[in-house]
Amino acid sequence: MDVEGEDLSHAALGERLAPGEVHVFRGCDLTGADLRGAALGGARFESCVLERTDFRAADLDGAVFSGGGGMGLRFDDADLVDASFTDVDLASARFGGALLSDAAFTGCRMIGASLTATRGTGFTLTRSNLTLANLGGCSLRGQVIEGVRFDDADLSGCDFTGSTFSDCRLRGTKLIRTVFAKADLRGADLGEPDDAKLRAFAGAIVNRAQAAAILAARGITVL
Template sequence: MDFDGEDLSHKALGDRLPPGEQHLFRGCDLTEADLWGAALGGARFESCVLDGTDFRRADLDGAVFTGGGGMRTRFNDADLIDASFTDVDLSSAQFAGALLTDAAFTGCRMIGASLTASRGTGFTLTRSNLTLANLGGCSLRGALVEGVRFDDADLSGCDFTEATLNDCRLLGARLLGATFTKADLRGADLGQPDDARLRAFAGAVINQAQANAILAARGITVA
């Protein structure tokens, strides 16, 4: 079923979505729309307004979001296996309890988003802004993370084991209990190399310039 340019704001949409179909929402206003528990596997959302849209407990397996977005979109406890988000504004979005196995976020604005307590075996992040986001306990084990800003994000308890961070920034990120064993951080800005951060980076691979900066911060010059 297709929705093209419709104002669906503040509407309960469950009765308008026939089961067993793949739905297309193009240029729709879904502000505060109620899609709680909706069957939206494989649905496409193109340039839609998603301010406060309620996708809690929805089946969004393989759903595709392109462009658009909004503030405080709710994906709590939703099934987002293989879902993709490209160039979507997900600022302050809520993903607590969501199943994110193989979900992909590319070119997304995710400032202040909360992915803590999300479930699954990992997801991908590319060219996205996660400043002030909360990823507490998330798994990015073995992931290739490129062009991502984690400035002042909460990465407590995150698993970055064997991950590769290219062109990423970790300025001011909270790293309590995070794991970077065998992670490749040579392409990342690690931020201020204080002792607490260095403990988090134990077992990671860094480059010579990063090592020199760490030593210089401790008054040691490498000849």
């Protein structure tokens, strides 16, 4: 199925997509479309309007999303193994229960997105805005996280063991039971070093300027 420029808004498409086919959507309007449980392995969505599109429990193994997007996408319980999202608007998207092993998010707007209770061995984040996002409990062990804004995001219970942060921001971030053991935070803006952050950063690697700021917050002057 190869569709270009069609208005598929609010359409129930799940039953129209035959398993085993590779489906391509280019410049389509999928506003409010129902793709729950759809067989979309390897599908491509290029510059599509995806406002409130419902992909709950869909098979999106290896799917490619490039450009486009919209508010309120639903990916709850979807299979997103090896899926890639590049320059996609995923603001307020919901990924609860989704399988995200080796999924990749690059250049995405993910403000207010919810990735709590996702499953799998981890996913990658590059040059994306996750301000106010909720990643509670996500595993991102050993990842290289580059150019990501986590301002005011909830990272409670996340595992960043051994991960490297480059050009990232952690200002106002919620870090309850977050693990940064052996994580390299030298390339991150850590924001105000409050008690919760200091507990979370136990075992992490920081640079001299970061260490001095942490000590200064405790009334200790480094000369």
